[in-house]
Each structure stands twice: as C-alpha cells, then as structure tokens.
Amino acid sequence: MQVLKFGGSSVATAENMQRVLTLAEAAARRTTTVVVVSALGGVTDALIEAGRRAAAADGAYREQLRQLEKRHLEVVRSLLPIAGQSAVLSFVKTHCNELEHLCDGIFALGELSDRTLDRLVSYGELLSSRVMAAGLAARGVAYAWLDSRQLIRTDARYGHAAVDFGVTNQQIQAAVTAAGVPLLVAPGFVAAEAGGSTTTLGRGGSDYTAAIFAGALGAEQLEIWTDVSGMMTADPRLVRHARPIPRISYQEAMELSHFGAKVLYPPTIQPVRQQGIPLWIKNTFAPNDAGTLVEVEPPANKAIVRGLSSIGPVALLRLEGSGMVGIPGFSRRLFAALAREQVNVILITQSSSEHSICVAVSEAEAARAKQAADTEFEAEINNGRLDPLDMESSLAIVALVGEQMKDHPGISGRMFSALGTNGINIRAIAQGSSEKNISTVIRQQDVRKASNVLHETFFEATTRQVNLVVAGVGNVGSKLLEQLARQQTWLREKLRLNLRVVGLANSSRFVLNEEGLDLENWQQALAGGQPLNLPTLTEQLLALNLRNTVFVDVTASAEVAACYAPLLARSVAVVACNKVAASSEYVAYARLKTLASDFNTQFLFETNVGAGLPVIGTLNDLLRSGDEVHRIEAVLSGTLNFVFNNYDGTRPFAEVVRQAQNEGYTEPDPRLDLTGVDVARKILILARESGQHLELSDIENDSFLPASCLEGDVAAFYEQLAVHEPHFRALYDAAAEKGEKLRFVARYRDGQARVGLQSIAPGHDLYALQGKDNAVLFFTNRYTEQPLVIKGAGAGADVTASGVFADILRAVQ
C-alpha cells in the first residue's frame, strides 16, 4: 500500500495530468495505491477571489467562474478521447453551476463566512480529482474515486479543521477495503465535520490529506509529487545554488517547512512520523531525479546544517516592563490572549531577566495580536507596570535547521558572524535547547542576502560570491578590470572566490547589473549605462542589497569619496585608491574608520601610499604588534622620482614631466605631484595611521615649483615649466656638482611632518632609487639603528591595480 499526492502544478494542464496518470498507473502496478490530488494550479486562489468579490458586491465573480469552468472543460477535452468526455463534461458543468449559485448567494447576502468559503474552495479538488479519475477510466485502469469529505472527520474550525483520527482512520480503512481495486483517487484538502458540512485542512492541506491516508492505511511509503526535485537546502527563488537535500529527518523537514519551505505542508509529517512511514518528495516533471527522503534517522551529513529557510513578513510584538519581573502568569496571559484571537505565534524569545517577552507573528495577524495583548494588559499598562506594547513590522525569520547542530559548537557563531559582516542586523534570536533550529529575526528586505550568505557559509564550501562595484575606469581602473578578468579562474580554483563586477562608473555614466558584467566587454555595458548620478548609484547599489559587496574607488574624485560613509554604514566594504578621503579633514577620515569598524566591514587604502608597495599594511603590522614609530623618511612620489632620475638638462624638464604623465605615474592632474601636495597627502596618511591627529595644513611643504606654474590650467602649467627651465636646471646642477641626486623627501618625526626637495648623497638609503621607485624608512622602537625599508616601484597602472586587487581580497577574506 502506498499513497501518492500530486500538487496543483502537477495537474495544472491536460499535458501535466497525462504525466500524473502514467505515474499513478505505474505505481498501482507495484502495489495498491491511493492518489490524492490538489486543485488545478491557481484554482483555489481564483475561487477565494471569486467569493470575496461576490461578498463585496463585485459582479466580476461571474466572469471569473466562467473562466474556471472553461479551463476545466478544456482540460477534459484535451485529456480524454471524445467518447469518454460527456459524463465528466456534464459533471464539470453541474458543479460549476453549483458554484455559481453559491457565489450568487454570497453576493445576495454580502457575506462570506469561513464555512461558506470552505464549501466554495472544496470545488477545486472535487473537480480535479474527478477529471483525474476520468483519465484513468479512459486508460482502462480499474480505479475507485473516494470522497475525502466522507472519510476525513474534523471539528468545525473552518479553514483549519482539526482531524478526529479515531473516526477518520476507521473510515478510510473501511472504504479502501470495500473498494477492492489497486488504484484509488481522492480529493485532497477537503474533509467534513460531524454534521456533514465541508471543512478544509488549511492551505497546502492536500499534502496533509495524503499523510492522513498513509497513516490510516499503514502505507509502506508516502510520495509527495511536486514541481521541484525535493526539499532544497534553501528557497531556490532566493538562492541560485540551492540544491535538493537527499535525506532528512521528520523533525528537520517539519522545522524547514514550518519556516517557509513551501514544498511540504508542516502538519503532513505528523501522521507518517508516528508510524515511521518513509516520505518521498519527488518531481513530477523530472521523475528520475532522486528527490528527498524524509525518514526517522537519515545519515549524518558533512554540512551539519541540513537546510535553511525563511518566512515573512512577520512582526515582532514586545511585552516589556519592570512589573513583569518575578510575577508568574504574564506569558500565560499573553499566549492565551493571542490564542483567543487565533493568532499563530511563530517564534518566542524571553529575556532571562524576565523583563521582556517577544513573539513573532505573521504580519497579516499583527494588528489583531497587538489589539489582543493591549486589551489583556490594559490595566498594567495604565498603571505603568508594563510599557505600552511595542510592535515592529516588515521583518522576517531566517532559520538554520539540522539535528546535528546540537553536537557541534560554533554553528550559531558562524551564522551570526556571516550575517554581521554583511550588515544584516539581527533583531531577535531563538534557539531551542534541542538546537534543531536556530532562528534569527531580520529585516524582510535582507532575506535574500541573508539566505545567500548563510547558504554560502554552510553549503558552498566551493565558492563564495563577491560583488564589486568599480568607480573609475581610467589608467588604473581599466588595468584592474584586466587583472580581475585574467584571475577569475585562479580565484575560483585556489581561493574559492567568484569575484563579479556588478557595477562600473566613469565621470559620465554608470551601470549596475546584479548578474555581473562581462569583463571582456565592459566598455559597451558602461556606454549603455545611466547618466552618472552618484547618490542614485549608491541608492541603487544599496537597494540591490548584495552580499560580500566591495566598492572600489579608482577615481581622484571628492564626490566619489563622499559615497563611502553611506556604503560603510550598510556594511559595504570600501577599497580606495583615491587619496581624497584618507587625506581629508581628520574627523572625516576617523569617521570612515569608525563606520567600518562599527558596521563590521573594511575601509582599505593601501595604494594611497607607495601604490602597490605594502607600506600601510607593514606600518599597521608594526603598530598592532606593539611597536612605536618615531620617524619616517620617504620618497613617496613615483612621478617626482622618475622626473629627477631622468632629468639632467639634456631634455627640457617639462618634457620629462610629460613623459611621467604619459607613462601613467602622475595624478590625473599632474600639478598635484609637482607641487608636492600628493607627497604631503601620503605622509599625512602615514602619520595618521601611526596615531597622529594631523591635518594636511600641518604638513610643511617646501615646494620647488615657481608660483607662476600654478596659475591657469594644466596646459598653462606645462608652458610655465618650460619658461622656468633655467630654475630646474640650476637645481639639478647644484646637486650634480656635489655628486648627489635630487629627491623629493617626506619626513615625519615625533608628530611633525615636512616635505621638500633635497640633495641626497651617495650611500643614503634614498640615493639609490631607480625610475619611479618609492622608498619608505620606518624608524621604530624595534628598528632603531637600521630602519625597516620598503622599496620598489611607487607608481604605474599595473602595480597600483595589483595593490587595489590585494586590498579587495583582504576586504573579502
């Protein structure tokens, strides 16, 4: 004996029904089979809507019923040969007439009671099961149609009737024995109370009907046939990598379905669990897929967590007040008040101080719940023993489920940490002592992100998705995109990271695509993007609410830097190649660091000093390990080092500067390099990272540039460089005469910093620098006689892009 249940999508069309008939026929060849069917997909909703319209005096219900009749008639005509149609066509028409009379009555009364609604919706399953039975007849299969209303006895709680198993089991056993055929068809969802009036078993109740039959008949197995290949590790509409769970315990299946896994109606488990009847979840459209086996004791799985699910929107109702402490009865009264109003409590937490109880209820029931609790505690609220009830809505519950979780420490820690680092605020937590379920209440709008983050954490040891938005696609930005494209495979294979660029911006346009942009063809995507508006870009990015997101600034723009704060405040990491933020007012720099730390994310700007050289990271390592920096001496401008290494008077100074610009060493505005401002910013950043609260104005800048070079635009600047050629020649000659080299040096000592051009003698650490090199000398408690020296190329698109790349990886790991 076995029971098979086919859901609404499995019987939605004549074509689908043919599949179901084939599956049912094959099953019955093996052993006696009861087939329970849902209404044709969408019919129950349409019936409810027709009833509500009729009750609201909206005559449109008639057209809706006509469409329902038409749909059923079409299914019959396509499913059956002409010779077998007439009886079932007339059955459909008669029942559709009854439906119309029922709705006319509702229309006349202007009222739709729960009892009438149950009667109304029962037609969906009555029609589908009759059509299905006619299909079997047409195939010449011996079958019997059972009327579930005559077999399943319930109380009179219309809409959610409770089953009287004593009577029901007996009636089912008698009917199946009496039928004496190998295949029986019964409508799901419907039942009747003792007086004979139709009741229903709750939405999704057809699963429950099948389980009731299976339990009553002591079936070998129950199969729930639906449109997915089993119970999934997460909701596949939210998590693309969700996969079927091969085996799961009854308890876990119940927990998952309670928290939103729609594939199984939660009460279904009870009748089969009692007798240890194996329950299969199978896919009608892929019958060879393994599906999920729900059983007493599934084998342990490596993931520890079996699945995750979510439910929402929910509201949190909080009862608080000093008057609750030590006085018994508050919880009992709260739950009794909610029960009286038939409010279903989804989650409960109570602070150990007994000062507050918090319950989550469906948002649809929230107003009723609050009203019930307000009334119950009116006296205590009025006399101040309790605070007025607080209700927070637009929330959801995301739960991890797994019976093995109780034996493995650290699961909740990993869960909270994964949510926290993605800026998902947890409003309440519930974890029963049996630890089959760890539930978190979060904002409804974070559900998708949370589900993906948790799925990655617990089920996708293979790859973690990282979402990048890159602002600035010039010299450095375009190199970065090139490097990202080249490293995709390596990152996936070695670091298990799937780095996707989901956004790009330049000074005129931006494009966002949560599926990721094609890095071989990003120019086209950007050209087709929206006109640049940075607040809109920020807003749209935050609205996407993607996990593991990094905003990468490869511009030199103050407007782009202004976007960091709102992003960090939503736990989006920021990697800045742009030096504006870290060298702006101290309070702004400090605020960004605080935001990053408060919102569990990263604000990284290693390339602000020394491009791809590990300068800031080394400094931070020294400080973190307890060292103290007294002095820094450094050559921090790749441009100026290149210029002074290449200028010897044989070529004009302006030409050498232009070469530095062409080779990509200068700032977008080269005057920032030549004036020493770029170097001043860098030493300021190092001083700040060393713990000093300095401003840019505190850095003394002994500029070597004649003032007239700064009058006008960049073209005028180059003209003035040419005019002042003798000045630059004189600087060079003075150093060369002593056998020295010109270096633009930054010095920091005990809280003070200065930058300027110096003539450096051979043997000094800053003398032997090639091309665009930078060198940083740290003098610390530990590096006293000989400094710690970092030296190498300090400018250039390739090295800078690789420094940004490294920051991105630091931000996501």
Ligand SMILES: NC(=O)C1=CN([C@@H]2O[C@H](COP(=O)(O)OP(=O)(O)OC[C@H]3O[C@@H](n4cnc5c(N)ncnc54)[C@H](OP(=O)(O)O)[C@@H]3O)[C@@H](O)[C@H]2O)C=CC1
């Ligand atoms: N070059 C180097 O060696 C190093 C550079 N850096 C830093 O890297 C940054 C970029 O330098 P580089 O690539 O040479 O500069 P580029 O001028 O080549 O590129 C700048 C990019 O930023 C875009 N941009 C400008 N304003 C905005 C805006 N408001 N919104 C969005 N995008 C904008 C530009 O757009 P569009 O294309 O439309 O002009 C361009 O794509 C600078 O901050 C520099 O200090 C840091 C270390 C070393």
Ligand SMILES: N[C@@H](CC=O)C(=O)O
């Ligand atoms: N323009 C800068 C680039 C790195 O910050 C330089 O020349 O050093």
